[in-house]
Amino acid sequence: MIIxxxxxxxxxxSKAPEKIEEIYLAKDLDKxxxxxxxxxxxxxxxxxxxxxxxxxxxxxHQGFLAKVSEYELAxxxxxxxxxxxxxLHELSxxxxxxxxxxxxxxxxxxxxxxxxxxxxLEAVMRASAGALLEMKFTQTKDILSLINEFKxxxxxxxxxxxxxxAKEHNKIAFAPKSALIMGSEGKGLSAKxxxxxxxxxxxxxxxxxDSLNVSNAFAILGDRIMNE
Numbered sequence: 001m002i003i004x005x006x007x008x009x010x011x012x013x014s015k016a017p018e019k020i021e022e023i024y025l026a027k028d029l030d031k032x033x034x035x036x037x038x039x040x041x042x043x044x045x046x047x048x049x050x051x052x053x054x055x056x057x058x059x060x061h062q063g064f065l066a067k068v069s070e071y072e073l074a075x076x077x078x079x080x081x082x083x084x085x086x087x088l089h090e091l092s093x094x095x096x097x098x099x100x101x102x103x104x105x106x107x108x109x110x111x112x113x114x115x116x117x118x119x120x121l122e123a124v125m126r127a128s129a130g131a132l133l134e135m136k137f138t139q140t141k142d143i144l145s146l147i148n149e150f151k152x153x154x155x156x157x158x159x160x161x162x163x164x165x166a167k168e169h170n171k172i173a174f175a176p177k178s179a180l181i182m183g184s185e186g187k188g189l190s191a192k193x194x195x196x197x198x199x200x201x202x203x204x205x206x207x208x209x210d211s212l213n214v215s216n217a218f219a220i221l222g223d224r225i226m227n228e
Contacts, residue, residue, distance in 0.1 A: 006064045026047045084177075089182065094124050098129075104135060159201065175198075
């Protein structure tokens with residue numbers, strides 16, 4: 001897996017240098033930064049701008065690139081021992097998934113489950129600024145079975161949905177074992193999923209505005225869950 005960009009590169013360097021396999025630099029560094037990179041003992045290759053751009057597939061690499069070991073999905077069984085999880089149902093935008101991962105890590109969520117088609121974890125790692133490295137993350141194809149199974153071990157499920165039946169997020173006492181489900185950017189959550197949940201939750205909007213980006217909505221709801 002190729003990572004690039006100074007922030008995610010430095011995150012790997014400080015938190016998981018053993019996962020770095022090879023380093024690629026496309027800029028001159030100050031002595032201290034180069035010393036910090038060199039001391040982990042991995043091969044360093046200097047790249048020109050064109051080669052670096054090709055490796056980053058046109059992305060903003062800032063002169064820092066690395067080949068790292070593949071990210072390993074967590075075992076779904078690990079999530080049963082958690083307290084606070086978020087489920088992303090059919091989200092496809094890796095930018096949003098990465099942003100949610102970053103917020104979930106910052107807020108103290110225990111793990112993230114992506115429901116639906118597999119996502120590009122390399123892109124999510126970059127979009128999360130390396131936060132994915134610290135998070136338990138896994139994927140499932142059958143969200144309804146997962147809800148049923150996790151309910152049996154004490155989880156309460158909250159569907160993010162701006163409807164008349166939804167309760168305002170700041171008026172809910174969230175359960176100790178809480179799972180927040182965020183729907184896709186376009187379709188949201190199906191009626192079946194909403195019915196399977198314990199409660200619908202919404203963010204009260206003002207100024208006649210009724211929509212938030214899914215990653216922004218998660219940050220607001222997630223903060224309430226963790227800090228009510």
